[in-house]
Amino acid sequence: NIHAVSWSSxxxxxxxxxxxxxxxxxxxxxxxxxxxxxxxxxxxPALEALALIDVCGKMAQKxxxxxxxxxxxxxxxxxxxxxxxxxxxxxxxxxxxxICVGDLLGEHAGRNELSxxxxxxxxxxxxxxxxxxxxxxATLVSQKxxxxxxxxxxxxxFLGAAGVRMLHGFRVAxxxxxxxxxxxxxxxxxxxxxxxxxxxxxxxxxxxxxAEKGTHGxxxxxxxxxxxxxxxxxxxxxxxxxxxxxDEYLPPPVRASLESNIIAEVARxxxxxxxxxxxxxxxxxxPPFICPVGGHASRFIxxxxxxxxxxxxxxxxxxxxxxxxxxxxKDRDFFTQSADFTPSPYEVNKAAAERRGEVPxxxxxxxxxxxxxxxDVDAEDETRKRARGLLMEGMEERNGTMMNGMNE
Numbered sequence: 083n084i085h086a087v088s089w090s091s092x093x094x095x096x097x098x099x100x101x102x103x104x105x106x107x108x109x110x111x112x113x114x115x116x117x118x119x120x121x122x123x124x125x126x127p128a129l130e131a132l133a134l135i136d137v138c139g140k141m142a143q144k145x146x147x148x149x150x151x152x153x154x155x156x157x158x159x160x161x162x163x164x165x166x167x168x169x170x171x172x173x174x175x176x177x178x179x180x181i182c183v184g185d186l187l188g189e190h191a192g193r194n195e196l197s198x199x200x201x202x203x204x205x206x207x208x209x210x211x212x213x214x215x216x217x218x219x220a221t222l223v224s225q226k227x228x229x230x231x232x233x234x235x236x237x238x239x240f241l242g243a244a245g246v247r248m249l250h251g252f253r254v255a256x257x258x259x260x261x262x263x264x265x266x267x268x269x270x271x272x273x274x275x276x277x278x279x280x281x282x283x284x285x286x287x288x289x290x291x292x293a294e295k296g297t298h299g300x301x302x303x304x305x306x307x308x309x310x311x312x313x314x315x316x317x318x319x320x321x322x323x324x325x326x327x328x329d330e331y332l333p334p335p336v337r338a339s340l341e342s343n344i345i346a347e348v349a350r351x352x353x354x355x356x357x358x359x360x361x362x363x364x365x366x367x368x369p370p371f372i373c374p375v376g377g378h379a380s381r382f383i384x385x386x387x388x389x390x391x392x393x394x395x396x397x398x399x400x401x402x403x404x405x406x407x408x409x410x411x412k413d414r415d416f417f418t419q420s421a422d423f424t425p426s427p428y429e430v431n432k433a434a435a436e437r438r439g440e441v442p443x444x445x446x447x448x449x450x451x452x453x454x455x456x457x458d459v460d461a462e463d464e465t466r467k468r469a470r471g472l473l474m475e476g477m478e479e480r481n482g483t484m485m486n487g488m489n490e
Contacts, residue, residue, distance in 0.1 A: 151177060151402050153383065155365075155398040155399070156185050156385075156388065157212075158186070158187075158190065159190035159195055161196050161198070161204075163190075163389040164182070167388065168210070172208060180210045180211070182213075183309070183359055184310060184361055185214055185360070186212040187218040188218060200238075211249060211254075213258045214277070215258065215310025215311070230245075241256045241258075244258060244279065244284070246291055251408070257279060257308075258283075258310065260279070260311055261279060266280060267279075267280050273286060284344065288348075304353070304407070305404070306355070306358060308358045309348070309358075311342040311344075312384070313350075314338075314341035316382050319424045321369075324369070353380060355407065367382075367400070368384075369424050385399070385400060386398040
């Protein structure tokens with residue numbers, strides 16, 4: 083803590099090093115300034131030190147600046163192209179880090195370009211964090227030393243299998259891979275089967291989010307959610323002209339292959355400020371909507387693929403400058419609604435399901451289960467309630483019995 087203090091002129095001759103030492107709490111930095119006054123100074127060293135404290139105090143009160151980040155879509159082994167994109171971006175704007183979603187691993191033109199970064203031949207100019215949805219991520223998510231996150235080399239970092247990480251003040255929730263098929267998704271005792279996630283990975287993610295909410299004064303809000311699959315129904319509620327544009331790039335049958343009901347429930351429950359995905363090969367920034375519980379704006383962004391096209395509709399990179407959630411009240415876009423806001427697509431989908439009789443009427447709980455289910459959560463703790471609501475897709479009613487693997 084820096085304290086700005088002032089002394090009356092009548093006491094100027096009485097200010098001693100001990101006075102400053104008490105004021106600063108024995109700060110060696112400022113005592114060094116005290117012992118080294120300027121050659122032309124007419125003030126005592128102690129007064130010079132106090133003047134310096136005053137300046138630093140004013141600097142400490144300066145408004146914080148927004149932090150820049152780069153969001154990148156599918157890389158698929160094109161690490162040199164990624165390096166070129168990042169260098170170009172940071173030559174124009176200050177960026178603290180980059181996050182790659184979709185598929186990063188793989189070979190390009192028969193070469194494993196990532197190996198050049200792992201061995202130290204090349205290095206990214208800013209930290210690059212990534213998740214991966216390809217089968218090649220199986221090794222990273224299955225090994226204990228990398229599943230929790232790892233620096234691979236060359237300033238390239240694997241975020242981890244599933245969880246929450248604090249990156250430069252931003253709280254980032256992440257989930258690698260794509261949903262495992264049945265029966266592995268329901269019955270596996272592992273978080274991942276190959277490069278595909280199971281119920282246990284989702285439970286780890288929800289527990290990590292709940293842990294953040296319980297340990298931070300800002301409520302543990304999630305700044306970014308990064309996943310390898312789209313949330314189903316996220317394009318619902320768009321204006322007709324925008325829906326037509328989306329359908330031109332990604333016809334509904336193709337889009338359905340990218341979407342997941344599970345990821346939609348994750349997004350609905352976590353309420354991130356931004357949900358970032360790749361896939362489909364085009365860039366799209368969905369109009370924002372207000373989260374029903376948090377009351378803040380949420381945005382969905384899909385990114386194109388690196389090295390494929392650079393047109394505006396297919397660009398693979400997007401830059402953001404934000405305050406972290408803890409300081410988000412300084413951002414006028416955090417709570418303010420503008421003309422382009424739409425209803426929450428997840429709430430619209432839920433209301434439609436209620437009208438079809440697929441969800442119990444009047445259920446306003448954020449822990450509500452998937453369609454066609456009645457869930458007994460009376461005996462469950464908070465984390466298990468929320469996780470159960472997320473992980474029940476495709477499960478039959480079990481008269482309130484806990485899910486397999488969640489009795490531990």
